[in-house]
Amino acid sequence: MTANGAPVTKRILFQIHWFLGITAGLVLALMGVTGATMSFEDEISEALSPRLYAPGVPAGPDLSPDQLIARVQADNPGYYIARLDWEMARDRSHSVRLSSSEGRGRKQGQVDRATGAWLGAPAGEGFFHLMDDLHRWLALPGGGNGIGRQITAFSAIALIFFALSGLYLRWPRQALDWRAWLVLDLRKTGRNLWRALHVVIGTWVLLFYLLSALTGLWWSYDWYRQGVIYSLTGKTPSEEGRRSEKRDGIAPRPSIDPAWTAFRRATGNDYIWVRITQPAPSQPMKTISFDARPEGARHLRQTDKYSYDPASYALEKRDLYDRRPLGVIITQSVYELHRGAFFGLPGRIIMMLTSLTMPLFTVTGFLLYLSRRKRKQAARALAGDVAAVAGGDMGGGDLLIAYASQTGTAEIRARNAAQALAHGGVRAQVVPVGRLTRDMLAGAQRILFVVSTYGEGEPPDMARGFASRLLRGGPIDLGHVHYGVLAIGDREYPDFCAFGITVDGWMAGAGAQPLFPLIAMGHDDEAAEQAWHDALHDLGAGEGDRGQMVIPFTPWRLVARHALNPDSPALTAYHLQFEPVGTDVPEWQAGDIVELHPCNAPAAVEALLASQAPEGDLIAVPAALRAELARAMLPEAGTPLTMAAARALRPLPAREYSAASIMADGVLDLVVRQVRDDDGRLGIGSGWLTAHMVPGETTMMRVRPNPGFRTDPAARGAMILIGNGTGIAGLRAHLRAAANDGMGGHWLLFGERSRAHERYFDAELSAWLADGTLARLDRSFSRDADCGRYVQHLLADAGAELRERIGKGATILVCGSLEGMAQSVHQALIAILGEAMLNDLAEVGRYKRDVY
Known part of the structure; x- marks a missing residue:
């Protein structure tokens, strides 16, 4: 697989995975619950009807097999005993299965071992019969020959695909780290928690689901069953023996008792349970067979088989379970593999529990699908808004908005402006300044520039070509153009908004007429925000912020932090991991920027509080005052600290860091190096993140798209x-x-x-x-x-x-x-x-x- 082919394969598998999930998921959930319900059917049935299975030791002697079969069949005209399960313990009744001589009727229940009297069926028989019908063919008309069997068979195939494709899709980067596969972090919330439950628990149960699906297909397709038999035993089903052809009338039925006597004489008390089977009355009984299970057997199919000649009653074959080839054992024990009993009681318990988890994958899969669909709809709606206001790639429009952005701020503001104008009925094209040409400028009527300044008064990288081609090129006549400039920068730099000022001067020098005076905007600049809002309003922008790309700050919890260079003489750098507190997990991509609101060092707040007289508002609301001071630029010592004064303080500016992880990681990672002032104190942002904030504590953060990276x-x-x-x-x-x-x-x-x-x-x-x-x-x-x-x-x-x-x-x-x-x-x-x-x-x- 090539590097470019791998993501294509993943996308295709993912699309099939979720499509099958929303189609076959409900069926698999039903099959899982019904299968788990039947895991301990025998034990539950006996618990519900204990006297039916263990009525006590009868006063009279046991009937022989022939006597018991004759008595039961006489009491049930039109039926024959297809299967008699003989219990050796005399305090227990025998189980029989009666099949209709004509048609598909069937009865199953317990009979008295001494009289052959019908004792009845267990209390839960109807319920378990329904569970079986639902599990096998969804209880749809036609039974095993109807559409239900095809649906469950398709769902079993889908389960195999889910297991294998899910394994491929979630393959961790550190595949040899067992924690990456198996550790479930329940501290996650919302979409991240749903995904963790889906993939981690899916890994836990993967092998059991494969076993369940691969064995379940045994009853779905004859070709599958024949192929498995041949691959495991080297024999075709015809070589294994076929059912005799049905004949008219009643075939001779040999006596079972002589063979039974010989069997008991040879085996004594070696077995606790024996199954005797008979063909339909129209079919000859070519051999008399006893399937005998010893005490301590792991599962019901762990039986030895004794076959007797129906004429001479001589032992023809003794087929001991422990001497059979493994392939034969598997093909004879598919049902026990399917329900986990092949591995004993622990296997049954595990298979029951894994079957019960099936609805979990349906629910979490649907939640992930709906979440993804909701996000994609929102993204399409936003893209539609942008396309609508853009009026096409470079087509006609009332206004041209050109942006120059390094970290995405200018681009977001440009697109927000286009959407606000669209709500007022003004169409706008949004383009990066690098795509502007002299012809485009000459053909425009109104242009808005939204441009950032980078570094020491430099244009953003995306605008370097524009600056060299146009700003430093020959003269151009733009006397017919009306323009406006929103310049974005940082007041801490001496060349604040230098590139925006350069663009403004170049447009004025080309004869263009200003729509409004240049707006220079820094961080948290309310005056510039209002001036920009007024300028857009004068250009026809609608009121409100519908469709605006405004990302709120939300609480994030610090879950892990460790030093990357603990013994280095240099300043320490830390790797931090955060998770969102709420259920609404924001999306981000590689290259995006994390903004967070830091807090002052607790010691600095306490020192400021200690310098104040312990009276007034300080005594009344110490916790509230501390909270206000933690988030604000601290005043000089001696400044009165009332609540009103604290609320009037300028808030600490947000800090920006590069996101060091992706959404698939489930956590938001940062790498932060400690910064120290000249007096040795930690910087506010790095100090808060690397020293003062403790794991489990929250801080206000947001992830901002950064198209530029x-x-x-x-x-x-x-x-x-x-x-x-x-x-x-x-x-x-x-x-x-x-x-x-x-x-x-x-x-x-x-x-x-x-x-x-x-x-x-x-x-x-x-x-x-x-x-x-x-x-x-x-x-x-x-x-x-x-x-x-x-x-x-x-x-x-x-x-x-x-x-x-x-x-x-x-x-x-x-x-x-x-x-x-x-x-x-x-x-x-x-x-x-x-x-x-x-x-x-x-x-x-x-x-x-x-x-x-």
Whole structure:
């Protein structure tokens, strides 16, 4: 299977898996419950009617087999005894099965061993008969010859497919780790819990379901039964013996008693139970056979067979169970295998429990299907809104919205603006600025630019080509165009919104007329938010936020945290894992960004509180005040701390981190390095996550789509992943997605400090090398004397292979620090590929960066 073929295979198997699940799932659930109900039918029947099975030792002697058969058949005209189960213990009654001499009528019950009197059927016979009909053919008309048998047979085949395809679909990356297969984490909620129940318990019961389905087909198809017999015994059913042809009239019936006497004389008390069978009256009795079960047998078919000549009553054959070939034993014990009794009482219990779990897979499968359908409908609705407002790819529209985004914020705002305008009846096209041409600008009437500034006043990667082609190109006359600019940036940088200001100046210099003054927006900038809202409203946007891509913050619980470089002299980096608290699990992809609201160090809050007089609001509401201060920018010591004052404090800004996992992992992973201020105190964000927050505690988080660092598995070639330090987070997510999709052949170049301490996720990387997810792994260790190189040096040494991979359609993904690594890597890539090619790759989404 090729790397590209594996995800296709998975998608096809997945589609068939869920389609069969919603069609055959209910039937399998019913078959599982009914099968489990019948697991202990004999024991339950006897418990319900104990005197029927064990009436006590009779006063008179036992009737012989011939006498008992004659008495029972005389009392039941039109029926013959097809099967007599003889109990050796004299306090127990015998079981008989009566079959109609004509037709398919049947009776089953207990008879008195001394008189042959009919004692009746057990109390639960009707119920178990219904369970049997439901289990075999859904109690539909036609019985074993009707459509019900075909439905249950198809469902058994579906169960085999479920087991095998489910095993393939859930194959873990660490296949040799038993925990990856068998450990069920009940701390999960919602969709993650449903999936965990479905796949983990499915693994527990997989072998039992395969056994149940493969043996169940024995009664569904004659060709299957014949094939199994031949494969296990080397004989065809004809060689095993066929039922005699039916004749007119009554065939001679030899006496059984002489053979019975010989059998008892030879075996004595070796057996506790013997089955005597008879053919229909119209068929000759070619042999008199006794199937005898010893005490301690594991299952009902563990019997020895004694065959006597009906003329001379001499023993023809003694077929002992323990001396039969295994294949023969299996073909004679299919029913016992089917219900688990072949493996004794533990096997019956396990098979009963696994059968009872069948509805679990139907329920969880339906929940997962409905959840997936709901999400896909929401995605289609959102896509439909965008398509509607876009008016097609590059077709006509009232307004053109061009975005330049590095982490997805500008793109989301651009699409939100288009949807808001659509609700007011204004059509808008949404395009990345990299696709703008001079002709498009010249043909437009109104243009909105939603652009981010990146790094030290630079354009986002996707806008580098636009900047070089248009902004730095020759003059252009845009006097007929009306435009507006929303510039997004970070006020902590001196070149706040520099790229947006550049675009605004270029449009004004080309003669374009402003629709509104440039709006420069930073984090949590309420004034800019209001100005943008007013600008859109003036352009005709509808009120409300229907269809807006607004992602709320929700509580997430920290479930695990461990140091990645515990003994390193460098600052400690941690691997953290979170799970959502509610049942509504957000979706995310590799490349997305996690935003979270940190809290102040508890010691800092307590120190501030201790500096205040213990009176007033502080005494009245200490817990509420602490909660407010934990989330706010702390004031100077001595500031009055009333509740009103605390609520007026500026909230702590959200922190952003690269998601280090994918949804299939069930947890949201982060990689966070501790940051310390000049006075040695931990930074607010890293301190909260790595030191002050304890496992089990919650924090407010959200996962924000980052189209600028996402990739399309169906469209991309192999990835070239480049990064350093905690940048392993975003690269790891992409590798986990590739491994989950079965797409291999990728190349990771990664820079770390020392080989001894900073080999982050080394076991995973080694496993990906082994299974082909990674075709090549290059690492540099800048602090090691025998290396002393950085990741850009690795690139320079591998320029030829880099160019070759780019020529084959590879995508470059860079994640890590902006200062030093990202800039040096960018220059190395320019030296290898050329600036024009690198800009072209960025515009078409084959050069993406998540740097900070």
